[in-house]
Amino acid sequence: xxxxxxxxxxxxxxxxxxxxxxxxxxxxxxxxxxxxxxxxxxxxxxxxxxxxxxxxxxxxxxxxxxxxxxxxxxxxxxxxxxxxxxxxxxxxxxxxxxxxxxxxxxxxxxxxxxxxxxxxxxxxxxxxxxxxxxxxxxxxxxxxxxxxxxxxxxxxxxxxxxxxxxxxxxxxxxxxxxxxxxxxxxxxxxxxxxxxxxxxxxxxxxxxxxxxxxxxxxxxxxxxxxxxxxxxxxxxxxxxxxxxxxxxxxxxxxxxxxxxxxxxxxxxxxxxxxxxxxxxx
Numbered sequence: 001x002x003x004x005x006x007x008x009x010x011x012x013x014x015x016x017x018x019x020x021x022x023x024x025x026x027x028x029x030x031x032x033x034x035x036x037x038x039x040x041x042x043x044x045x046x047x048x049x050x051x052x053x054x055x056x057x058x059x060x061x062x063x064x065x066x067x068x069x070x071x072x073x074x075x076x077x078x079x080x081x082x083x084x085x086x087x088x089x090x091x092x093x094x095x096x097x098x099x100x101x102x103x104x105x106x107x108x109x110x111x112x113x114x115x116x117x118x119x120x121x122x123x124x125x126x127x128x129x130x131x132x133x134x135x136x137x138x139x140x141x142x143x144x145x146x147x148x149x150x151x152x153x154x155x156x157x158x159x160x161x162x163x164x165x166x167x168x169x170x171x172x173x174x175x176x177x178x179x180x181x182x183x184x185x186x187x188x189x190x191x192x193x194x195x196x197x198x199x200x201x202x203x204x205x206x207x208x209x210x211x212x213x214x215x216x217x218x219x220x221x222x223x224x225x226x227x228x229x230x231x232x233x234x235x236x237x238x239x240x241x242x243x244x245x246x247x248x249x250x251x252x253x254x255x256x257x258x259x260x261x262x263x264x265x266x267x268x269x270x271x272x273x274x275x276x277x278x279x280x281x
Contacts, residue, residue, distance in 0.1 A: 211264055214264020
C-alpha cells in the first residue's frame with residue numbers, strides 16, 4: 001500500500017472522520033424524512049406540492065431557523081460524501097476491511113458525488129435561500145424540467161438512447177439491490193447488534209425492510225421511465241424522485257399508495273438514524 005493510501009486510511013479511521021460519517025448518516029436520514037413529510041402532506045391534505053430532495057431542502061430554507069438547520073445538515077452531508085469517497089479510493093469497507101469490487105467502487109463514487117451536490121445545495125440555500133436551485137422542485141423550474149433537459153441532451157448525442165437506457169437499467173438495478181437487501185436483511189451485516197436489546201433489533205429490522213422496499217419501488221419506477229424515454233425517444237418520460245411520487249399519487253387509490261410510500265421513506269430515515277448510532281464506520 002502506498003503512502004497516500006496509508007495516510008487516507010489513517011485519516012478515514014480517525015475519531016473526527018468517524019464522527020462526520022455518523023453525522024452524515026443522520027443528515028441522509030433527515031433528507032428522506034423531509035421528503036416523506038411533504039409526501040404525507042399531499043396524501044392527507046392535498047394542499048402541498050410533491051418535491052424531490054433539492055426542492056424539499058429549499059422549502060426548509062424559507063425561515064431563519066430552517067437556514068440554520070440546513071447549515072448543520074450541510075456538515076453532515078459533506079461528511080457522508082467524504083466517507084464514501086474514502087471507501088472508493090481505498091477499495092475496501094472501512095468497517096471490516098473487506099475488498100470492494102470495481103462496480104461497488106463506482107457506486108460509492110456516485111453516492112459521494114450525489115451527497116456532494118446536496119452539500120453544495122444546502123450551503124447555497126443557507127446564503128441565498130430565495131433563488132431557485134438547479135434540479136430542485138422549488139422556484140419556477142422544478143425537478144421534472146431538469147430531468148427533461150438532461151435527458152434531451154443525452155438523447156441527441158451519438159448512442160444517446162443507449163446511454164439513457166443504460167442509466168435507466170442501472171437505476172432499476174439499484175431498485176432490485178434494495179429489494180434484495182430488504183428480503184435478505186443484509187443491511188444488518190455492518191451493525192453492532194450486540195449493543196442492542198431484542199426490541200431494538202426487531203424494530204431496526206422492521207424499519208430497514210420497509211425503508212428498503214420503498215426505495216426499491218421508487219428506484220424501479222424511476223429507472224423504468226428512463227428506459228421508456230430511451231425507447232420512445234421522448235425526454236419528457238424521464239422522471240426523478242418527485243416524478244415517481246407523482247406517478248404514485250396519480251394511480252388508483254393514489255392517496256393511500258402515496259401515504260404508504262411516505263411511510264416507507266420515513267422508515268428509511270429512521271433506519272439511517274439507527275445506523276448512525278450502531279453501525280461500524
